Amino acid sequence: MKFLKLSLAASVALGAFSTASFAQPLEDAIKGIDVSGYLRYRFNSDYYDNGNNNSNSKNTHRWKAVADFKAPVADNVAFNFGILYNNESNDVQGTGGIGSGLGSGKDGSFGVSTFNAVITPDSTATTVIIGKQRLATPVTNAGDDDRGTGILALNSDLEGFTFAAGAFDSWSIDDVHKGYDLGDNLGTSVTKPLYALAGIYGVDTAYGHFGAQLWGFYIQDIVDGLGFGELSWTGSTFNAALQYAIASLNNDAGDVLSVVHPNGNPAGRANIPEANDLFVINLGADFAQEYNVPLDVKLGWVTNFQDGTAVTLNDDGTAFKYAGALWWQNNATGISTSALLNRGVAGFGSEQEISVFYGAIGYSMVDSRLRIGLDYVWGNNEVTTGNATLYDIDFQEITPRISWKHNKNLTISGYYAYLMTDGPNPVSGNEDQDRARARVEVKYSF
Known part of the structure; x- marks a missing residue:
């Protein structure tokens, strides 16, 4: 018979756990814990x-x-885990068809997403x-999966109002530039x-819901x-929203953005405008309820x-009510709203002017x-410095979509996005570009 040799510390620890007064059957330990989350598969086929x-x-x-686990409230305190x-970030296509995260090899990241x-x-x-x-x-x-470690307080004592205050000493954004230790789903912060x-x-009124x-x-x-500010109205059929964001970025030499956006600017300053903003008007209608x-x-x-449009930390920010799927997420149009992505951002000393019209029907x-x-989507992006035009790009995107809700848990969806640009590209210098993405998604929520 073999005996497992344990250190004194390990023996004491095992003994303590085996005799602890809080030990209880697993069924009792997990009673009352809510579990929610989802399983999702995506297939993307990108063409350039x-x-x-x-x-x-x-x-x-x-x-x-x-998977999120929510413990029941006890004495006004609950714990979430x-x-x-x-594996979304590990999809590098190498030469000769060899790469990482392409479906069958070692891929992905696994860890704790929330603990509070x-x-x-x-x-x-x-x-x-x-x-x-x-x-x-x-x-x-x-x-x-954007997340932070810190404290967030929410108060709704005043009817109709919610006030929030948060402070985070570390945080992570899923899609930032790899040139700086900021994340990319690699576990860094x-x-x-x-x-x-x-x-x-x-507030709900006889004329619809008004929000701000x-x-x-x-x-x-x-x-x-x-x-960031928003004014919105939702009626029984029609809805409208005005959105505006403005940002003053720190593009000083030696700070974070000078590493993310280097490109040899004078005195080492970040190659990104300090003054940025974005304005969105959205009008909609849903004829299901009334008609x-x-x-x-x-x-x-x-x-x-x-001067620029870098007003977010993640250009997938859900606040802006866009249509389309590609036009703000690649270098073809030269447009991005994220200050932490080294793409589609006008350089230091330049002025960017965009005009984008979009429509969607379902x-x-x-x-x-x-x-x-x-x-x-139809848009134009013009960037100038002084009296010189750096680039002037027109673009169009056409994106048909389809989704099937099999039951309350399972949804299958997909789209085919086709983006066409006309004008010298700021990265490649080519006159025209075509990009396309076909996506199929299967999502099971629980």
């Missing part, structure tokens, strides 16, 4: 043609699993979250403190000030007035389980 007989394509398989598996305590006092409509949590703000995307304040208002929100952000050595016609449409316009059938839609 730079107009100079240089084209390529790439297929990627992407898996994601999210979340786990995450995600939630305090809800009886005497006030206040919630305080302390620990690692998702960053659900207009300039980040909690659904893309930004260690510059992030502070946020917000006020949110909503105002957010302010400060990030040491990165963002001197960032504000029993399962048709929805939206129209919108996007523009800016400052029709539901089969008891609203099947939805088909079509997005169309």
